[in-house]
Amino acid sequence: MNSISTGIYKQIKNDMPEIEKCINTNNTSREYWEDLRVKYGVFFIPDIDFHVPRVREGGTYRPWDKVPNYTSELRKLRTYLLATLIKNEYKTDFELSNDFVKNEAKELLKKKLVTEQDVTTSELIILSKIYIDSDNSDHKQFALEKIWDVFERLKTIYGEGNKKKNIEDLIKKISHSTERNKLLFDNEFKELTKIGNEYQIRHFEKDKEPIPSDDFREYLFFRVLSLISYSIIESEK
Structure with a gap:
């Protein structure tokens, strides 16, 4: 699990509301999943394994590109992103922002x-x-x-x-x-x-x-x- 910069933290922060929305509604399109997979799998977090070529569904296996809902994989990504933030939160070169907190x-x-x-x-x-x-x-x-x-x-x-x-x-x-x-x-x-x-x-x-x-x-x-x-x-x- 790689270290991340404050800039990547902000990117995760910006994406998290939509990720939560998709998970809560159990509705994740292939297009949205592919966008996140490329963004986090290639540029930010190269060591996460996104490769799941076939998915079991109703007793049979369907090709990965035919699966209509990617929420299960999105949930795995969410867990990974949160774990990454937990790991990096207390490093000297990484700090959670509080720009919009008055208290x-x-x-x-x-x-x-x-x-x-x-x-x-x-x-x-x-x-x-x-x-x-x-x-x-x-x-x-x-x-x-x-x-x-x-x-x-x-x-x-x-x-x-x-x-x-x-x-x-x-x-x-x-x-x-x-x-x-x-x-x-x-x-x-x-x-x-x-x-x-x-x-x-x-x-x-x-x-x-x-x-x-x-x-x-x-x-x-x-x-x-x-x-x-x-x-x-x-x-x-």
Whole structure:
């Protein structure tokens, strides 16, 4: 997996919304796939293997050029691109931008935050960082959705019991055995859970309190990111 420059990061950032759209709608044309395959397979990331000459479909194999939907391959590319960003995020010559973030907590975007406990969590974190740095409200909303998904996953990846028991164990670990710290983190987990239940964190939750502005989205984003960051770092020491 190659190192990438900030310029390539920006290219990935620009392409990611359309990639996500195609994956979510399960609709990827051959033309769009070929464009990405050439762009990333030849110019940016030459070591990724795109060669799949025949595809199994309904018990039979179809020639690769006859397959109408390339979403499965696009999903592999998305995983590879996110893994590449995770690998390169903390190199001295590579830095995620925060050009469109007003909140002063934006320095958190530069903080190393990768968990070995769960690959999906690391991917969601890097994806949310890409989307929050946008002047598009829909992108910021998507970033908020993804970071809230991480918050929910945080309740399950550090234990084998139910969410309540896992949170109790996580809080005990990150509190350094003081009752005051335990109370603080217990209240914060409960408050953020309440916010998630009452506010329109996910775009389709039309029956919840709408989020009035991008500044409010950034506030919620960095509030939950701060807790996630601290919890992951403390848990994996």
